Amino acid sequence: MNSVHKIANYARSQKHYLTQEYSNYSRFYKNILTKRIEIINEKEIRIVGLRRTGNHAVIGWIRAQHPEYAWHINHPPAGRNPYQFLCSHFKEPELCQEARGDFSKKSLLIISYEDQKLEKVCSEKFERFHDTYVGVSATRFDFLILRDPFNLLASRIKSNMSRI
DSSP states (O other): OHHHHHHHHHHHHHHHHHHHHHHHHHHHHHHHHHTOOOEEEEEEEEEEEOTTSSHHHHHHHHHHHOSSOOEEEESOOTTSOHHHHHHHHHOOHHHHHHHTTOOOOEEEEEEEEESOOHHHHTOHHHHHTHHHHHOEEEEEEEEEEOOOHHHHHHHHHHHHHTTO
16 A cells, blocks of 8 residues: 555655646746746855854855845755645745745845755756746856865764764
């Protein structure tokens, strides 16, 4: 009976994924036809780093420097629509509105990726669908956070030891 549940769950997840992809493609082509270029995000910052490299410390520092409220999307799947990921997990009305492409204006949007491959985070598909996924950004910044490898290894070992 377990295998039947696994197959059913897999079928549900694939149906959900295909529905989201259909929505993304239809909005993408609609945007091409209407040539909509309204700026949604004044600034967009994409932060990429390994776990335990200080992503959240950097994000906290950036948010403290910014005078207005900053949206922060933490650890969405690379190369996919981050709002659809959040909407499917948290069901908040604001997130589902953003997932449908009904964007609210933001002064700062921060998207943080941890332990994900750079080729997926910066994939050609994500760049092509960027405006469909998160809206048009006036200015985009990319941060790659690097940490001393010995310090990083020690931090990861210590964090795993504390769970024992």
